[in-house]
Amino acid sequence: MNEPVSTADSGASRVIDTRGTFCPVPIIETARAVRDMAAGDVLLVLGSDPGIESDMPAWCRATRNELLSLSRDGVRLEARIRKSAPSAGER
Amino acid sequence: MAAPRAKAIGMISGGLDSTLALKLIQDQGVEVKAINFYTGFCITETQRRLGGRSRDGKIPRNEALRAGADLGVEVELVDISASGYLDIVANPRYGYGANANPCVDCRIFMMAEARKIMEREGADFVFTGEVLGQRPKSQRRDTLALIEKQSGLSGRLLRPLSAKLLPPTLAEQEGKVDRERLLGISGRGRKDQIELAARLGVTDYPQPAGGCCFLTDEAFGRKFHDLLDHRDVRKIERDEIVLLATGRHFRIAERVKLVVGRTEGENLVLERFADGRRWRLDTPAHLGPLALVEGEPDYDQRVLASRIVARYGKGRSEDTVQVRWTRGDEEDAFEVPPLGEDAGLEAIRV
Numbered sequence: 317m318n319e320p321v322s323t324a325d326s327g328a329s330r331v332i333d334t335r336g337t338f339c340p341v342p343i344i345e346t347a348r349a350v351r352d353m354a355a356g357d358v359l360l361v362l363g364s365d366p367g368i369e370s371d372m373p374a375w376c377r378a379t380r381n382e383l384l385s386l387s388r389d390g391v392r393l394e395a396r397i398r399k400s401a402p403s404a405g406e407r
Numbered sequence: 408m409a410a411p412r413a414k415a416i417g418m419i420s421g422g423l424d425s426t427l428a429l430k431l432i433q434d435q436g437v438e439v440k441a442i443n444f445y446t447g448f449c450i451t452e453t454q455r456r457l458g459g460r461s462r463d464g465k466i467p468r469n470e471a472l473r474a475g476a477d478l479g480v481e482v483e484l485v486d487i488s489a490s491g492y493l494d495i496v497a498n499p500r501y502g503y504g505a506n507a508n509p510c511v512d513c514r515i516f517m518m519a520e521a522r523k524i525m526e527r528e529g530a531d532f533v534f535t536g537e538v539l540g541q542r543p544k545s546q547r548r549d550t551l552a553l554i555e556k557q558s559g560l561s562g563r564l565l566r567p568l569s570a571k572l573l574p575p576t577l578a579e580q581e582g583k584v585d586r587e588r589l590l591g592i593s594g595r596g597r598k599d600q601i602e603l604a605a606r607l608g609v610t611d612y613p614q615p616a617g618g619c620c621f622l623t624d625e626a627f628g629r630k631f632h633d634l635l636d637h638r639d640v641r642k643i644e645r646d647e648i649v650l651l652a653t654g655r656h657f658r659i660a661e662r663v664k665l666v667v668g669r670t671e672g673e674n675l676v677l678e679r680f681a682d683g684r685r686w687r688l689d690t691p692a693h694l695g696p697l698a699l700v701e702g703e704p705d706y707d708q709r710v711l712a713s714r715i716v717a718r719y720g721k722g723r724s725e726d727t728v729q730v731r732w733t734r735g736d737e738e739d740a741f742e743v744p745p746l747g748e749d750a751g752l753e754a755i756r757v
Binding site for chain 2 (some may be wrong): 370
């Protein structure tokens with residue numbers, strides 16, 4: 317069973333749990349969450365899709381959000397993302 | 408004062424054609440927002456769910472995200488799997504291609520969604536990586552025009568790789584895109600695109616060409632049509648897509664179907680569907696597959712399903728194997744001889 321993780325425990329501004337979903341759902345959920353966050357806020361993404369290890373860096377690269385860490389413990393994956401400030405053209 | 412920069416919505420799969428189309432439009436100084444539609448029929452999703460690997464032995468990657476990252480463009484993944492998309496897949500106005508692919512209806516649906524995004528974003532046009540004549544049904548000259556009209560994108564749908572072979576779009580007429588810098592590629596070959604990729608410095612793209620859509624897959628298509636052909640109403644639920652992509656399927660009777668797991672990963676997926684609506688079959692005394700039965704089988708059909716399940720387990724060489732049936736609080740068991748090699752199994756395999 318998946319254990320819940322709170323924002324207080326994780327140090328992140330927001331936590332989303334995508335465990336049990338697979339490409340592209342974890343990235344869709346991540347994009348939705350980041351959209352509602354303020355620049356500088358940190359999102360913790362929990363996942364079990366091994367493809368997150370390639371998808372998350374690609375998504376962060378394209379969106380210019382900062383991938384602070386990406387770790388794997390067995391089937392459990394954790395990604396920490398800091399939302400970037402919008403560029404001049406996006407404001 | 409300089410003219411405002413043109414903006415476009417690019418429909419990107421991450422394949423070679425859409426990557427080149429993106430690069431061609433980007434190189435004209437057009438601001439691009441890329442989108443990729445999630446339909447639920449995604450092969451990569453199922454491969455990952457089942458623990459599968461690509462031909463190179465790696466975990467299958469999301470090519471649209473990778474292409475966007477390579478070209479510095481954000482790709483918005485647009486989830487249409489829960490909308491009316493499944494209705495058009497089950498009841499396409501323009502029919503199916505070779506398998507379960509309703510490509511014309513699908514393109515119209517997606518491009519209508521792209522039009523909404525174009526309007527929301529204040530963009531000037533939508534572009535795709537489509538190539539005239541590349542696909543026998545959805546990329547003929549007449550169907551390209553039909554898709555453009557039916558999606559409400561008349562004059563605003565640009566196919567950069569084949570643009571010179573098609574009527575000029577508004578973006579070309581208004582000078583937002585230079586038609587001379589677009590291409591006139593047609594047909595099924597990839598030679599022109601591979602040469603162009605080398606010229607443009609596009610080096611990372613999936614090999615061979617193909618899509619991420621189960622609906623174009625022959626085996627999936629058989630299971631898809633079998634499912635809908637045995638229903639009173641042609642309707643498919645989102646969850647059922649995963650089940651169609653998993654296991655060996657056998658049509659035991661008009662309203663009875665057996666699904667047998669082929670791998671440990673498939674057994675785990677099937678376990679999720681043993682939710683009280685379907686019979687769950689296993690062989691407690693032998694290592695073997697997990698199987699599901701949909702419908703209300705009679706005695707003979709239960710025996711046949713049990714013998715098939717026994718055939719695929721470690722007890723296949725035994726005289727008899729016990730097959731356990733459970734569904735919610737209901738339980739049953741059959742001691743059966745595993746089905747032999749020449750038992751006509753292929754006749755009922757979907």
